[in-house]
Amino acid sequence: MFAENKLTDDMNEVFDFLKREREKVLSEAEWKFRMRGYGYRIKRVEDGLEVSKLPQMNVLGVLHA
Known part of the structure; x- marks a missing residue:
């Protein structure tokens, strides 16, 4: 998976990336x-x-808001 211009399998990194991107819009x-x-x-x-x-x-998980 992709987060912050790198591939990662760490879901915490992916969810952190998604949260940071949400703050930008x-x-x-x-x-x-x-x-x-x-x-x-x-x-x-x-x-x-x-x-x-x-x-x-493919479902990766649920991000609890």
């Missing part, structure tokens, strides 16, 4: 669009935000 829609560019799909679910890796749609 005004809307959730813009953030989701930016994350698609990095190869992540963000979907709001009951428990938080489900993060999937594109294009296979």
